[in-house]
Amino acid sequence: MIRQKIDEMVGQDIKMQVCRGRKQVHNYRGVIENAFSRVFVVRINDTDALTYSYSDILCGEVQVDAM
Secondary structure, three states: HHHHHHHHOOOOOEOOOOEEEOOEEEEEEEEEEEEEEOOEEOOOOOOOOOEHHHHHHHHHOOEEEEE
């Protein structure tokens, strides 16, 4: 179900909140570039891309919201 929602968001602008532990929370804005079978890629600017697995969303480490 999570993968299906991410597939629908490919190409859309998103906001992400990533918890990195010990009160470290990073906020990003970007575009979901690709969604593969186990991971998805978020392009945050022209040179940087972040890759996350669907289990990161399931565990609550990553939150993705459409803009």
